[in-house]
Amino acid sequence: MYVRILLGISLCLAVVSLAKADKIVEFRRDVQPVLQTHCIECHGPEKAKNDFRVDDPEMMSYYVEPGDLESSSLWSDYLITDDPDMKMPPANSTHHKGMTAAELALIKMWIEEGAEHDWSTPTTETEKVEVEVEAATPVSALSTPYKVWLFQGLFHPAMTHLPVGLLSISLVFLVLSKFGGSSFESAAFHCLWVGALGACMACLSGWSYAAHEGYSLSFSLDNNIDRHRWLGVILAVGALALIPVAYKAVKNEEGGGKMKLGWLLGSLVIAMCVSIVGFQGGELVYGEGHYEKEFDHLFLSDDAAVEAEPTVEVEEVAETESSE
Structure with a gap:
C-alpha cells in the first residue's frame, strides 16, 4: 500500500510539473534591467564596442543559442569565464563588480527557456523607472x-x-x-x-x-x-x-x-x-554535460592519443636496437 502511495505522489508531482511548465523569466521584466545596468553603456545604441549591441535581437542571436546554455558564448565565454580579458563587464568598467549571482541565474534561466528577446525602449518616466529597477533586492531591505x-x-x-x-x-x-x-x-x-x-x-x-x-x-x-x-x-x-x-x-x-x-x-x-x-x-x-565532457577529455580526446604515441615509438626503437 505504501509503495502505491509513494508512486502516486511521484506521479501527481510530475503531472503538476508538466501542467505548469510555463516560462519563469520574462525578458523585459527580468533580463532587460540586468543588461540595462551592466551592458548597455558599452553595447547599446550610443556606443557599440565590437559592433555588438545587447538591445539588438539579431546581434544577440550570434552569442546566444536558445535553450542551449553550453553553446551560448555570451554565457560561457563572457559571463562566467575565468579569463579576465574576456570577462564581462570588464574589471576596468564602472560596473567592475560584475553581475550578482541572482542576475546570472536570471540570464542562465532566460537562455534555457528559449532566450526570447523583446527589448522595449521606455518612453515615459514610469517605464524608465521600471526598467532601471535592479533585479536583486538590496540586502538592507531583507528582514x-x-x-x-x-x-x-x-x-x-x-x-x-x-x-x-x-x-x-x-x-x-x-x-x-x-x-x-x-x-x-x-x-x-x-x-x-x-x-x-x-x-x-x-x-x-x-x-x-x-x-x-x-x-x-x-x-x-x-x-x-x-x-x-x-x-x-x-x-x-x-x-x-x-x-x-x-x-x-x-x-x-x-x-x-x-x-x-x-x-x-x-x-x-x-x-x-x-x-x-x-x-x-x-x-x-x-x-x-560536465561528466560527459570530462570523460571525453580523459579517454577520448586527442591529448590521450598523443600521449600514447611516444610509447609506440619507444617500443619500435627498442625492437630495432635489439635486432641490430
Missing part, C-alpha cells in the same frame, strides 16, 4: 528571519551528504540482512529513518539556497534547478513513506513478508532517486 533563512541555505551542499550516505547504506544493510540476519535489518531501518529526516533537512536548505542564488519557485521540468528541486522533494517524501513499511517488517507484524518486499522495492526506488538527484546537483555546480 532578519529571511536573512537567517538564506544563510542556512548555504549549508545545503554539505547537508546532502548525510541522506545520500545513510539511504544508500540502508539498502546495502537490507540486502545483507538476507545473509546476516536481523541485526543488519535493524541497522537498515535506523539508517532509513535518520536518512529520511536528513533528506527533509536537505530539502529545506535547498529551497533557501535556491532563493539565495536567485531562483524563483516554479513547477517546470525545462531546467535543471526545477528537476533537481522536485525530485529531491519526491525523494524525501518517499523515504518518509517507507519508514512505517520498514517498521512493520522489522517487528514481524502481520504481513511482514510483504512489508519486507515492499521495503526492498521502495529502497531500490529511493537509491535510484538518490543517484539522479546527486547527478543533477553535480550538473548544477559544474554545468550540464
Whole structure:
C-alpha cells in the first residue's frame, strides 16, 4: 500500500510539473534591467564596442543559442569565464563588480527557456523607472528571519551528504540482512529513518539556497534547478513513506513478508532517486554535460592519443636496437 502511495505522489508531482511548465523569466521584466545596468553603456545604441549591441535581437542571436546554455558564448565565454580579458563587464568598467549571482541565474534561466528577446525602449518616466529597477533586492531591505533563512541555505551542499550516505547504506544493510540476519535489518531501518529526516533537512536548505542564488519557485521540468528541486522533494517524501513499511517488517507484524518486499522495492526506488538527484546537483555546480565532457577529455580526446604515441615509438626503437 505504501509503495502505491509513494508512486502516486511521484506521479501527481510530475503531472503538476508538466501542467505548469510555463516560462519563469520574462525578458523585459527580468533580463532587460540586468543588461540595462551592466551592458548597455558599452553595447547599446550610443556606443557599440565590437559592433555588438545587447538591445539588438539579431546581434544577440550570434552569442546566444536558445535553450542551449553550453553553446551560448555570451554565457560561457563572457559571463562566467575565468579569463579576465574576456570577462564581462570588464574589471576596468564602472560596473567592475560584475553581475550578482541572482542576475546570472536570471540570464542562465532566460537562455534555457528559449532566450526570447523583446527589448522595449521606455518612453515615459514610469517605464524608465521600471526598467532601471535592479533585479536583486538590496540586502538592507531583507528582514532578519529571511536573512537567517538564506544563510542556512548555504549549508545545503554539505547537508546532502548525510541522506545520500545513510539511504544508500540502508539498502546495502537490507540486502545483507538476507545473509546476516536481523541485526543488519535493524541497522537498515535506523539508517532509513535518520536518512529520511536528513533528506527533509536537505530539502529545506535547498529551497533557501535556491532563493539565495536567485531562483524563483516554479513547477517546470525545462531546467535543471526545477528537476533537481522536485525530485529531491519526491525523494524525501518517499523515504518518509517507507519508514512505517520498514517498521512493520522489522517487528514481524502481520504481513511482514510483504512489508519486507515492499521495503526492498521502495529502497531500490529511493537509491535510484538518490543517484539522479546527486547527478543533477553535480550538473548544477559544474554545468550540464560536465561528466560527459570530462570523460571525453580523459579517454577520448586527442591529448590521450598523443600521449600514447611516444610509447609506440619507444617500443619500435627498442625492437630495432635489439635486432641490430
